[in-house]
Amino acid sequence: MSLISISHLHFSYGRRKILEDISLSVPAGSIFGFVGPNGAGKTTTIKCLTGLLHAREGALALFGMELRSKRTDILSRTGVMVEEPSLYGHLSASENLNICLRLKGRKAASIPGLLQTVGLAKDAHRPVRQFSSGMKQRLALALALAGEPELLILDEPVNGLDPAGIIEIRQLLQNLNREKGVTIFISSHILGEIEKLCDHVAVIHKGQILYQGSMQQLVSRRGGNVDVRLETSDNLRAAAILDKPVNEGHPSGFLELSVSSREDIARAVSLLVQSGIQVYEVHTESRDLETSFLEIIQY
Amino acid sequence: MNGFKAALYTELIKHKRTFALWILAAFPLFTVGIICLSVYHMKIEDASPWIRYAFSLQNTLSFFLPFFLVMLIAYSVHLEHKSNTWKHLLCMPLNRSTVYFAKLSMILLLVLVSWLLMLLVAYAGVFLLHQINPLKFHFLEGGVPLLKFSLSLLKPYIAALFIISLQYWLSTRLRNLVLPIIIGIGMIILPIAILIVMGMSGMIQHAKSMEVVFSYDPYAYPFARIFSFMKGPEQSVSLFPRLTIIYGILAILVSYSGSLEFRKRNF
Numbered sequence: 001m002s003l004i005s006i007s008h009l010h011f012s013y014g015r016r017k018i019l020e021d022i023s024l025s026v027p028a029g030s031i032f033g034f035v036g037p038n039g040a041g042k043t044t045t046i047k048c049l050t051g052l053l054h055a056r057e058g059a060l061a062l063f064g065m066e067l068r069s070k071r072t073d074i075l076s077r078t079g080v081m082v083e084e085p086s087l088y089g090h091l092s093a094s095e096n097l098n099i100c101l102r103l104k105g106r107k108a109a110s111i112p113g114l115l116q117t118v119g120l121a122k123d124a125h126r127p128v129r130q131f132s133s134g135m136k137q138r139l140a141l142a143l144a145l146a147g148e149p150e151l152l153i154l155d156e157p158v159n160g161l162d163p164a165g166i167i168e169i170r171q172l173l174q175n176l177n178r179e180k181g182v183t184i185f186i187s188s189h190i191l192g193e194i195e196k197l198c199d200h201v202a203v204i205h206k207g208q209i210l211y212q213g214s215m216q217q218l219v220s221r222r223g224g225n226v227d228v229r230l231e232t233s234d235n236l237r238a239a240a241i242l243d244k245p246v247n248e249g250h251p252s253g254f255l256e257l258s259v260s261s262r263e264d265i266a267r268a269v270s271l272l273v274q275s276g277i278q279v280y281e282v283h284t285e286s287r288d289l290e291t292s293f294l295e296i297i298q299y
Numbered sequence: 300m301n302g303f304k305a306a307l308y309t310e311l312i313k314h315k316r317t318f319a320l321w322i323l324a325a326f327p328l329f330t331v332g333i334i335c336l337s338v339y340h341m342k343i344e345d346a347s348p349w350i351r352y353a354f355s356l357q358n359t360l361s362f363f364l365p366f367f368l369v370m371l372i373a374y375s376v377h378l379e380h381k382s383n384t385w386k387h388l389l390c391m392p393l394n395r396s397t398v399y400f401a402k403l404s405m406i407l408l409l410v411l412v413s414w415l416l417m418l419l420v421a422y423a424g425v426f427l428l429h430q431i432n433p434l435k436f437h438f439l440e441g442g443v444p445l446l447k448f449s450l451s452l453l454k455p456y457i458a459a460l461f462i463i464s465l466q467y468w469l470s471t472r473l474r475n476l477v478l479p480i481i482i483g484i485g486m487i488i489l490p491i492a493i494l495i496v497m498g499m500s501g502m503i504q505h506a507k508s509m510e511v512v513f514s515y516d517p518y519a520y521p522f523a524r525i526f527s528f529m530k531g532p533e534q535s536v537s538l539f540p541r542l543t544i545i546y547g548i549l550a551i552l553v554s555y556s557g558s559l560e561f562r563k564r565n566f
Contacts, residue, residue, distance in 0.1 A: 051390075052389055052566040076392035078390075083386070087384070088382045090315075103392070
């Protein structure tokens, strides 16, 4: 079942087309990564999805309800974080959360718990303008989590966080998804993070969806090839034996192979050793989201 | 209705420790301070110093009120622009009209508080003058005309409702803090420029013409009524003259159409 369904969405600023015929389906219970280069249309899509932008063409449905007619019902079950943190700098963290909870029709009792969750319990009464960008990011995430949403829509949630913070937020989101079944729609340009966190992914480029499906499918869509680099005592002879070119760009030269399994690597090394060539280094590079992403957008 | 109450309550939280509240507090102190100083040095020949005091205060208040409102509204609405919180606010489960009217209601509440503060400080000023020179400023003899005095200070506020609705919509449209203030102040002083041109060309013969010029600029209307008062402090001016009623209706129309535009706006 799709929790978010976008079909044939178009959006323009004046004559400049931003989104062209976007169709997207986010399965319930998934962590859905939405990736694309800067200016691809990620934030515009999220803004259309939350009703901040009014799309002239296309249908948007969340929880099976039409966004146009059931916007407030949808937003009462959704936590949103769009672009940079939206916080009142002159107010404290708990006052910012109080505002958010009141607007969601909830009591302020959950404030300490939310601040504890994002690691800001000690800073509850400090004015937000004194916060670092990472702390602001955490507080913005707490605002999105306020009211126990069933769906989280997060636009670049780990921007400005240090590596420890990124890991913490990743674990938090994974726990929310696993334990409470929260569906998470997350946009980011940090591909490594999306790869670690998401089970589904869509790639947007120049306002068009170029790929959508499971992360597994994306990574293995070219047959799950593994790139291997070999450095040997005689690269030229090794290249002749394996019938592969030597990379001229490297000062000492190395061999590049594309194999479909780990056994192929073992076979190649064995063949070289049997031919009296010493193998100094075997470096494997699995096809990851970054490689697939760059291929999709034809970088 | 619950959504509106919640939105209004959160507006109260948002205004804590803001410059808008400082403006709110400073306005009556500034206005009454000027009046107390001028009345202190004035020769009081009237039987009732109350009338002289109320007359001067009403005129001064009428002149400064549009400037105060322009500043108050600009700073109040700029809270959302400055914090970049419009997007977050509009992702809450509230109708956009609720957001628009809750914020407008907060501004009206601040204006109401401003009137109450003005009364309070005005009475404090009277008490102070009386304490300084009870023979000259025999305000407290013969009772305090509470209702009459309060209503006389309410008149400029009622005349300014159209300014509030226009300036509020403008401030939600413009992200820049200074721009709505410049436009507002420009609209206030526009009739003065027109008067200078008309005066130089000999088109203005008497005070009535000046009143007309000021009346048809809603931003200058609250102090256009000063020209009515020029006929003398005893002159009675209705709380709801015809033009005030027209501007009141226009204020409702602007607020309603402003909310419709706000609902359709892209953020």
